[in-house]
Amino acid sequence: MSDQKLDEISLSERNVDGLYRPDVNTDSVNEKKLMRRIDLHVIPWLALLYFLNFMDRGNIGNAKLYGMTTNINHPISDTQYLIALTVYFFPYALLEPASNVILRRLKPSLWLSSLIFCWGVVMVCHGFIQSYGGLVAVRVLLGVTEAGMYPGIVFYISSWYKRSEMGSKIAFFFSSATLSGAFSGLLSVAIHNMDGVGGLAGWRWIFILEGLVTVVVALLSFWVIQDYPENAKFLSEKERVFVIRRLEDDVRLSAAGEQYRKKYVWQSVKDWKTWVAMGIYMGFDGPLYAFSLFLPTIINKYIFHSESNIGFTATKANLLTIPPYAWGCVTTVAVGILGDRIGTRYYMSLFLFATGAAGYIILIASRSPGLSYFAVFLAASAWVAGNVEGAYKRSVTLGMAIGWGNINGAVTSNIYRSTDSPWYTMGHGIVLAYIGIGLICVTIMRVGLHRENARRDRGERDEVIDGVDNENAHVRNGQYPDIETARLDKGDDWSGFRYSL
Template identity: 65%
Template sequence: MSFESSSAKDVGFKEKSTPISPNVYREDVDTSGVDETKLMRRIDWHVVPWLALLYLLNFLDRGSIGNAKLYNLEQDLRITDTQYLIALTVFFFPYALFEPPSNVALRRLRPSRWLSFLMLGWGVVMTLHGIIHDYNGLLTVRFFLGLFEAGLYPGIVFYMSCWYKRSELGTRVALFFSSATVAGAFSGLLAAAISNMQGIGGLAGWKWIFILEGLFTVLCAIASFWIVQDFPDNAKFLSESERVFVVRRLQDDMRHSAGGEKLKLKYIWQSLVDWKTWIAMGMYMGFDGPLFAFSLFTPTIINQATVANLLSVPVYAWACIMTCIIGFLGDRIGSRGYINLYVFARLVGYVILIVSRNPSLSYFAVYLAASAIYPTIRVAWVSSNVEGSYKRSVTLAMAIGFGNLNGAVTSNVYRSQDKPWYRLGHGIVLTYIAIGWICSLLFLVLLRLENKRRDAGERDEVIDGLENPFAREENGKFANVEDARAEKGDQWSGFRYTL
């Protein structure tokens, strides 16, 4: 594999009067002996499996309150259904608002420390769920659980984008995110088993659900301080030549910031004023809102004279399969935008749920809904179209954070007075998915238009020593192409958005 500098053709120049400096990352290091296939396989084993486990625990701990409700949580705490919904809502405010600063902290600090610290915090809070006695206690632990869990999902997505090329990210994110579906299936079985500890130590079965799951999370958090790897340029499990090789291949894939980037406020500002950030927030609104509603209320939705936790297992197994298939197709076929539109179009599942009065038909519709909610094609799509490590970290955190904030709404839409068909809840979730579809279409159209403008030379910068009739000073003036690329990130004229 070769790493070539950007040519005049790459940046739309019709002529060039002087050669462009290659500016290879650490050009003194010889990487000719590195086997790319073996290296990437080793990176996969060091990065993906443990992150998948962390997210499994994250999703498991977050949603366990839905299972605990089935085992008399409300009655033992003497709370109403409205108070229960408020407790669910409280979780989402710190969960959403803390995500952007957490991602900046992750980039500044070592992932092995920051992610492990967050995990340790939510593991302790999860365990404390098992000793609360009233409504105030429930509100407190839900708030702090949201605070500590906030940084994990956007942090992992950003962290993985710092390891893999744009054409590789979708499959890895899908494999990591599929653990959420495993958690959904496993949580029902685990809760059913742990609930049999009713009365042991004088504690209710639902309390043991929180205590045991929380303690296991704490143990994994301690191990994570040594298992979670840092960024490619300083990962300990790689040799020096391998670290350099990984950074160079990322930079060749328009990840110019892969070799490290100093924190500057302008990088954060670039994210805030970029239209992609705001449309991505709409996409994630249409994804995360339904995701939380689905994960928190699946047992409730299908609890129509059935063993709800057990019937939810095959639903999550199907969601896991669909997540992996869609992620794989996104990397192999490309065209993630079109795939995203197709996935969101499965909102037909919620149309069936609204009109159905047949339990079997409604149960089938839940499978269609899972097919629309769990595939993570939009994660890789957004990440692939934002360059600059700090900018990407903020954009992902804002988009995911806003999506999660809508969980505060969707955690209140399945009211007990609407059972057994929950038409209001299904209608609201359907609206969210429709918003996500519209934003995805807009994102796709605008990216295509911007690529055409760049192909036509409308975004070309003025580069010293290069003759380019299309260059405009309002697009910036730079000493060389590498400076323009580093300064502008995905706004650089040579950057092409993936559709």
């Protein structure tokens, strides 16, 4: 099908003024009540999914403390364990952009639920490994099946909400990641009491039971997950039209059903924002994975080798992971809401990176086990998702940025070596370097977007619109029959689009 035909399809339900479904009167729709209902249908279930996603990828750290690497037929060395952690990230990161494109072409209820079901099965298989080869195999499969969940959820949320609302919405869903870290430690302690049941070690039951819960949630997700506003079953026809018009007002026209075109993928690849965003996610995801994978081990070694030599057990070390994660949950939600209230992403990201840097500087310099762990960050997803228009371009940009950030988990999964315990100076130093990259990239993004907005204010990006007299318009920016067509074709490159700072 030609690009011209696709444009005709995407415009078929709009009149000349660009109003979606002009025959539908939405004056009776109460916006506040409608958005609260959308919140209840969309955000809580996504938070549960990401809760399970983060818990299932990180519970290996809890299981290790209970003998996962030693209580098997063929014990796993420290080096082999680190390699097993590393191989997870390659398929996880590389498959994310493709997964997001598939998500847009299929129904979220089908694609996301299928991913959840598959990784739940893989998680159960973790409970039956007997060797290093088996551990590597299940970690690779977990990376394949979990790929696309996080960027998919971020993109999905961006298809329902205005840019000014993205920060708080993603913060609520992302807070489930930090909450899962706290809950994972507590749950591991409880499940380990099943040690010996069915002839299986307690660490095996951690994987088996948590994997079975994920499988059950996946089956429910086929019915619970709604798709997009234009076909959501819990909305009336008027409400669907209202939501899409609402997003149109926010220059998110793709909510009304953007058609797939290869040019949208290339728009993302050629966009400088995509590459800077990859640096932002690199600065975020590197520390995030180091923190989540090794926090139980770090706490265990940190306190065990302290001057007081208390000798905490694995159970106590797992329980001590709860307060840092609980604090991270509160911080994530608070910063997300504040970011939407003040209307900026830059200062929030800058503050969190700076706070994390201060925490790791203290960890490097101090030898006191009483210091808190401050390496908790808020994902820059809301900022990135809010500054890319067009469903396919936005999905690829998120996939590339988050994918690159996640592949750096392959680096930070190797920096906390047993030979460096209990203080792990090298590991903390590398994490600090990642935070520095994040600080630099968020600043570059801020400066670049500010300059681009200024160029558009001066008319340097104005397109030629047939029948419109504009002395600033130039054919190098494109020529279109009307403004609506220009907006649909160019997405966030359209001269009337302004980036959130």
